[in-house]
Amino acid sequence: MDHLYEQFDLIEEITRNDGSQYYEISNIDQNGFAELAVNNGLIKSVRILVINIPRTKALETYEQYINKAYQLHTLMNEEDWENPQWVEWDKPKGPVRDAYEMVLKANKIG
Numbered sequence: 001m002d003h004l005y006e007q008f009d010l011i012e013e014i015t016r017n018d019g020s021q022y023y024e025i026s027n028i029d030q031n032g033f034a035e036l037a038v039n040n041g042l043i044k045s046v047r048i049l050v051i052n053i054p055r056t057k058a059l060e061t062y063e064q065y066i067n068k069a070y071q072l073h074t075l076m077n078e079e080d081w082e083n084p085q086w087v088e089w090d091k092p093k094g095p096v097r098d099a100y101e102m103v104l105k106a107n108k109i110g
Contacts, residue, residue, distance in 0.1 A: 006030070006072050008063045010051045011109055014088075015044040023110060024089065025053070025062055025103055030072060033084070042086035050107045058106070061099035 008025045014034065015021045026034075034046040053059065066072075066089055091097045104110045 004072070005067050006063070007055075008059060008066075009053055011049050011053060011104065011107055013047045013049050015046070016088075017041070017044050019044065022088070023049070023104055025059065025100065034086075036084050037086040040084050042084065049109060053103065053107050056103065056106065058099040058102035061095060062103060065096045065099075 006027055006029065008027050010026055010028065010031065012024050012026055012031055012034065013021055014024055024030075024034075031046065031048060034043065037043045038046055070087065070089060091100045101110075
């Protein structure tokens with residue numbers, strides 16, 4: 001399966017099964033996979049908070065890190081649909097974490 005580069009354009013709130021929450025910068029395809037994860041009991045809920053977030057250098061920094069570090073679920077095979085796994089994306093300290101926090105702040109989240 002080819003690894004496609006995905007652009008992010010929304011912020012969602014994810015509620016883990018233990019009730020704790022976090023924000024994710026994502027896109028509609030990944031949000032659809034999050035909805036599948038909810039349906040399969042892997043997370044409690046997902047809710048889109050902001051759509052069409054501005055393309056900024058901070059967004060591009062975070063987006064590039066996620067695209068390199070994770071296999072995203074745009075071209076899902078049958079196994080992904082039948083046995084989905086939920087992976088919470090890491091936000092390591094430094095430029096990636098700073099970029100993530102800048103995007104949230106710029107969109108009045110958190």
